Amino acid sequence: MDNEAAMVKKLIVNADDFGIHSAVNKAVCRGFESGILTSTSLMAGGTAFDEAVHLARDLDGIGIGIHLTLVGGLPTVLPPEEVPSLTWENRCLCTDYGELIRRDLKGLIRMDDVYREWDAQIQKILDTGLPVTHIDGHQHMHMWNHFFPIALTLAKKYHISCMRVPDEKVFFGLTPTPKGIFRFAAKNGLSLMARSHRPALKEAGIHTNDHFWGMMYGGHFYEHRMIFILNRIGEGISEIMCHPSADTAAMEKTFHWGYEGEEELKSLTSASVRNVLNERKIQLVSYQELKKS
Template sequence: MVAQLIVNADDFGLTPGVNRGILEAHEKGIVTSTSLMANTPGFDDAVRLARITPDLGVGFHFNLTYGVPLSPPEEIPSLVDEHGRFFFDPQWRGDFSRLGENWRPEDIQKELAAQWARVSKSGLTITHIDSHHFIQNLPHVYAPLAELARKEGLPMRHTFRFPKTPDEMKTLKHLFSSRETLPSDHPVTTERFIADFYYQEDGLDRLIRHLSSLEEGTTEINCHPGYVDEILPNISNWTEVREKELKVLTDESVLDLSRAEGIRFIHYGQLTE
């Protein structure tokens, strides 16, 4: 058995600049898959690009932390602030136990249905399901998302647990997980999941280490390439780091190593073949 690798770029549809970076990371780098957001400014542009890029797998990126919901805000009150926007409290990034603590299951289900309807009606062949800011790892989000994946017969991103201690948060050990950590009824997924950050000074070395040590079987490497356009700084604080990741993902040394290692690159739509 050879090492099979999915390199998935999150946030497709966030802005046209992010979309353009993801397409470049696919055409000139190692990205094989991406995840489409339903409620963001670049959605229509992302759908247009995906239609002319059939080799790029496109999944559904469920989002409850960015922008304005697709449901009427008054119908999902636990998910939105007084302006009708999703809550995004930066404090939860240091205390994951607080993330979504007040979200009601019925509100989650309603917005999930609205976002899934828009993505599924796009005409694209959806390859898998995952989530923004890894919210699928919250039990009250995981349950309806896994149910949707099983109903639609789609793979779902590998689920891990949020960090329990400050040390785990600093070392990011929680972002490296294997199948042994999964619920027994988890939808079809990869055997391993790696979410690392390639915008850092040692980002290229990090990616090369991952590629050099891939085990046989299936692995997903998660990333966030993109270009900064005039829209992005107004809706995200994740800006220049996307361009740094794009540079790493298209680096010649990464391409050369991938060929030398004989890695088979796939997307989620090929996972069960």
């Protein structure tokens, strides 16, 4: 933990998937202009990327991260034939992290494909001229053990001095149902892996969040859940990851995630949420502030 961050409560509120759909782009704008959103992660392969870049130019002060992507059924930035181990399904990325990990454990993913695709994603975003504050990953695949060294190498190559560490608290979020138990176990497995990378990030001079929230509530960050988390924010730098959208039905029709993005947008713009922030003297920041520390 950075010493100067340890004495106060600072909070990054980051919307993932900026550029994936116009409904997300609109929600990011509303969440920043009328709510507590401070940061967003831009997806280079998103179909609404150009719109997101255009909108971001008017969002003065918002943090812009790079959302490294290897999953989601999305197109690659490089031509699919140049990264064949990543584009097995209709010349696009595979559907989810489970399939990607299974393929990787079978030795079917070429690390050179990962490096070159992520390098192209970073270059595409940097070429917009937008000031980049940090790196994170779609479904957190930047923390998968085989891919993390690539993310770290690219962060150093492009002098990106902050990276998300998604290590939600171990005992947080257990729901006694088969689906809930599976998600809880997956969350803790990823959190343990992410936590193990902190020494390498520190050695490389990469700043990180100290605490993280959003995996167990992903896509369902209702107002009461946001307030619940805010009441547990401690000293240091915390990050809340969210997935707001301005049109839940349109997102579900396209992606079938089961996310309730409009409810998440309501949480971000809630007066009750803002009141809790003020009462608990939590400072809203972005990764830009970590870069300065």
